[in-house]
Amino acid sequence: MWRRTDSAATFLLMNVKTLHRTLNAGAMEAAPKLLGCVIEHHGPCGLRSGMIVETEAYTEDDPAAHSYVGRTARTDPMFRRAGTLYVYLSYGIHNCMNVATADEGRGEAVLVRAIEPIDGVEEMIRARRWKGRPLRNLANGPGKVCQALGISLEYSGQDLLTNGVVRLRPGSTPPPADVDVTPRIGITKAADWPRRFVWKRH
DNA sequence: TATTAGATTGTCT
């Protein structure tokens, strides 16, 4: 039972614990549940945040996962405790962000493919050098998400569940009926595995 | 609206 005397910090801690448990269940469990959660970047230019609306699961046995070939300097954060941020460079141009979703030593993660901007939209538009146009295209792709939020390689390995520069906050996950599960995008290995989770919205 | 080519660099073989 919630009592007024319980501090906000305690409430927050419980949330973080729950979130960690959710993430720790593995990529396939965590990917749909990350929908509705919020990514925050507390940077020098203020707060930028967005709600996750699309994810992709990468498990240990997945040939398309970076962790498949083993733990390397680059993929190391993917093997750390659930809630660790893993950022990699894609096609030599784009940064993509993932959340580790298993115990230390297991290489599972969920790729954040799209967010719906909440805070710092102006800053996101500047970061993306966005020229107006439909705002829905501001962060609807993994490379765009990182560019909009200002998340780069140097953040890889940070813990998203503590009060760092980049944080993951629990949110209200959509009911399964509102989630589309489809094959993944932009990969060649095991491309047909249904591991992409999209929050259907109107 | 749909399809296609080109950009560009870290990582692993």
Add this chain to the structure above:
DNA sequence: GACAATCTAATAT
């Protein structure tokens, strides 16, 4: 040296 968990702009319909 090959390849990649992508994006944009340009061209075609």
